Amino acid sequence: MIYLDYNATAPYSSSVKSFLRDEAENLWANPSSEYEAGVQLDSIIQQDREIIADFLGCPSGRLFFTSGATESISTVLSESNLKSFGLNSVISNKMEHYATLDNLKILGMQGFTIHWLENNEHGELDLEHLKVLCTENPNSLVSLLYVNNETGVINDVHEIVQIAHEQNCLVHIDGVQALGKVRFSIEDIECDFISFSGHKIGALKGVGLLFADEPKKVFPLIRGGGQEYGLRAGTYNLLGIHSFKLAVGDIDFNILSELRMMRDRFEERLLGINSKFGVNAEKSKRAPNVSNVYLGGCDARAILYQLSREGIMVSTGSACSSGTPEPSHVIQALGFDTDYAKSSLRLSLGALSTWKELQTTLAVLRGQFK
Ligand code: PLP
Secondary structure, eight states, rough: OOBBBBTTTOOOOHHHHHHHHTTGGGOOTTTTTTTTHHHHHHHHHHHHHHHHHHHTOOOOOOOOEEEEEEHHHHHHHHHHHHHHHOOEEEEETTTSOOOHHHHHHHHHTTTOEEOOOBBOTSSBBOOHHHHHHHHHHHEEEEEEEBBOOOTTOOOOOHHHHHHHHHTEEEEEEOOOTTTTTSSOHHHHOSSSSEEEEEEEEEESSSOOOEEEEGGOOOOSEEEEEOOOOGOOOOOOHHHHHHHHHHHHHHGGGGGHHHHHHHHHHHHHHHHHOOOOOOETTSSSSSSSSSEEEOTSSSSSHHHHHHHHHTEEEEEEOOGGGSSSOOHHHHHHTTOOHHHHHHTTTEEOTTTTHHHHHHHHHHHHHHHTTT
């Protein structure tokens, strides 16, 4: 199998694999129980939180475990939470993940105004427009991606936070695809909220993180117990949390330059197959593991199935929306029509990707376009 869909989910990282094999079966007690077995597991969670906070560059008291980035984002983008922070509108962008867009739809129905930040055809946000929106709408929440999951475009989150804070706006960053792909520290970014997901870096599915700079003001989405200092109730997902810490420990930034080289070489060779082919957001600053390619009008879904028959896994849009025939909303938000979006394919590489795999993929594509 050739797995080129790391932005959908990553295989378990090496420490997570050993943990599942050697240790997980003994860690079944409830970490909130008062007897020794529970207390021990609770101390694992607290240590894991410390280690992850250290890696992310933030105080551990501002980091909360959730069931995934969708929950973290939904917590921030809820009516009660926005009210708790005295916010009356949201500034966001059409290229966001559905975890954000679907919450914005509800917020719009609940009376909040959603202001859409413009972007160009390369997927770059218009920060002059952001200045205008923040100036005209102080007390807004700015909610934007760090790295776009489909194009890999990296947004300048430092600049975004500076612009927003100058006008009294708060900032939430969807940091899911930046973790392990971009070196950053939350302390440097100075955002008010940032969301992460465990399974994108090789942890178990069903665990996420929310950083909140003012946790006492956060209105919990899930209530019913005192876990996570009341910010997120529910029995602890100990295996998920511990796997998150282990996966963070396995992040190796040294592989990124190799991934970039492979990705760039792949794109160069791909463009040589057919003069109508293109690379979406090619001119932008991109995460080194993502390649979103335009297949010259050919149906990308048909190519995806063909690649799948050859044991090669890629994507035509975000995993959450696959199964629906809608072409990628991100590619359409770049200003392209649905036919163009239907002809776009995403490959995303990760720790185990090799040039040989990309060569095999190129050979299959060459065969298709002979
Ligand atoms: N945000 C981005 C950019 C994503 O890529 C994803 C996953 O597809 C999510 C949010 C949702 O993350 P989770 O699967 O942890 O709910």
